[in-house]
Amino acid sequence: MANTTLLTILISSLVFIVFIVSSLAIYYFSTRKNLKGQREHFRRLHQDLHVGQKVIFSNGFYGTVKKVGDEKVDIGISHGTIVTVSRFAISEIVDDKK
Numbered sequence: 001m002a003n004t005t006l007l008t009i010l011i012s013s014l015v016f017i018v019f020i021v022s023s024l025a026i027y028y029f030s031t032r033k034n035l036k037g038q039r040e041h042f043r044r045l046h047q048d049l050h051v052g053q054k055v056i057f058s059n060g061f062y063g064t065v066k067k068v069g070d071e072k073v074d075i076g077i078s079h080g081t082i083v084t085v086s087r088f089a090i091s092e093i094v095d096d097k098k
Contacts, residue, residue, distance in 0.1 A: 046087060049073065054094040057085065062094070 049055075053065045055075065063075035066082055073087045 042088075045090065045093060048093065049087065049090070055090045056092045056094060057089050058091040059089075 049065060049068055051065050051068060054062065055065060056062055057075075061077060063077040063083075065073060066076050067074035068087070071087060072084050073090065074082050074084050076082050
């Protein structure tokens, strides 16, 4: 009787471990594809960034690019108001044609 109880516990533990490992594998492969797409989006965004473009920051502010540096970008957010931000704070280039 004790052997069957131990065997049942062992089998249920193995099933639980297999379930956890398979769940983690599914999560890893599904997020990996999304991360690859995001990485490509931001790579293109930073390559295409130039003066005069309208952009959106990750916090929702809109502005126009005034100067592009290696790590920093000057953005006009209002008449006469220019802020210097990290180029990585820019989440999207606004297309006025839409």
